[in-house]
Amino acid sequence: MITIKTNKKTADKFADLILTTKKPYVSVSERIDNWLAAHVGHADEDIFRYIKKDIRKIITSKPAVLESILNDFTAKGYQARILDVAGKKLNKTGTELKDCFRYKNFRASKKAHWLSEQLNIKSCVYCNTQYSLTVQQKSGTKMLFHLDHFFSKELYPYLSLSYYNLIPCCASCNMGKSDKQFSLSENIHPYVDSLDYIAKYGTDSASLVKFLLNINKNESKIKLLLEIRNKHLGNSKIQKKLDNYKEHFRIDGQYAQFNDVVAETYLKSLYYNKHRRKELTDFFKTAHGQKLSDDMIKRFVVGNYTESKDLLKRPLAKMMKDISEDFFTHF
Known part of the structure; x- marks a missing residue:
């Protein structure tokens, strides 16, 4: 949402x-x-x-x-x-x-x-x-x-x-x-709430380790999670909205179809560490006289939009942004 x-x-x-x-x-x-x-x-x-x-x-x-x-x-x-x-x-x-x-x-x-x-x-x-x-x-x-x-x-x-x-x-x-009864107190409304503010996509740690140990065979074992952000932990109202959202729109089932995208996003994020991102910036500056913005670099690496304001411009943007953002911070 x-x-x-x-x-x-x-x-x-x-x-x-x-x-x-x-x-x-x-x-x-x-x-x-x-x-x-x-x-x-x-x-x-x-x-x-x-x-x-x-x-x-x-x-x-x-x-x-x-x-x-x-x-x-x-x-x-x-x-x-x-x-x-x-x-x-x-x-x-x-x-x-x-x-x-x-x-x-x-x-x-x-x-x-x-x-x-x-x-x-x-x-x-x-x-x-x-x-x-x-x-x-x-x-x-x-x-x-x-x-x-x-x-x-x-x-x-x-x-x-x-x-x-x-x-x-x-x-x-x-x-x-369909015609399910929705209310503002129990359901996320896209003109009122922000899923990006409420929750974040990530992976089950054990399933990610299995994938990284054998990236050619264990892609299907990746388990994607959509969980409430830490700052909202204990907020039963927000948790209820998130749970209802996942149930009504079958989010877990839908996103289980995109393990390949999850895997590729992780691999690209790992490969394009800050040193390679600098090489990318230097290449465009030297070869083409263009200075890439941080947003453009992230989009290039992730293969999707990575700013909250742009998430409706392309499918899977929210998921791919969430998965990659930790890597841009730490690597």
Whole structure:
């Protein structure tokens, strides 16, 4: 779960796109107005008026405010009134509310492509193992990734177009999370938390020793670990968030597939000690008149981005950064 960098200005511009009618697009607010005009005196009219009154707030608010809106919606009894008796699916009113937001139409629209360009994310925010790219094709722009909803769009359709509830991710993570109930107190939210701050990838010491004793045969024996950072040890709240993250997105299983990358990262980090890194710097300075930055040297050695701010630019960046950072410090 890598932190998404954004700002209020972008969220506000996104709201302008969603809430402004520009034919043939009919805005969310106008569709709610149309429903109200067609259902005067309806038993659930108050639900739609509640949404309409705070519609811009719903679209632009950060996750903590969205959760408070969700809780208030539930406390007023509205949530129960848009779900079936079992409380698992939308009833007729809920379906009509969902139709006002029309997430599926948004997903295929230029507005979604605009959002993709603004976020400029190239790997899955949740697992960081797969690319999440937007490509240009003859038929038009195509987003090769999903947009997950931290707060389920199937249970909370009025949050389906909320800026901070749209999480770029791979199909595997989106389907794995499905409509599970997530909360800010128990789950990592990429607009709020940082996995890089919370936890670090490393290897089981015994498995690493076995690999280094025979690098040609014991690559498969490497055991990768994702553990809470030392400064958070004993923090049960953070540990719970990490445990839930690993369980919901099957992180251990996913990363068990990359022992070869782990092995190569260790070997390159060991080989490119500070003396060889200096040779690399001197070569580019002497032969090409270029001074390599520390960041560029690390990227060259690791084969991936190594700065926290860049982790969403390429898959596996978080893991490879974590594995190599100790070597850059001590060797």
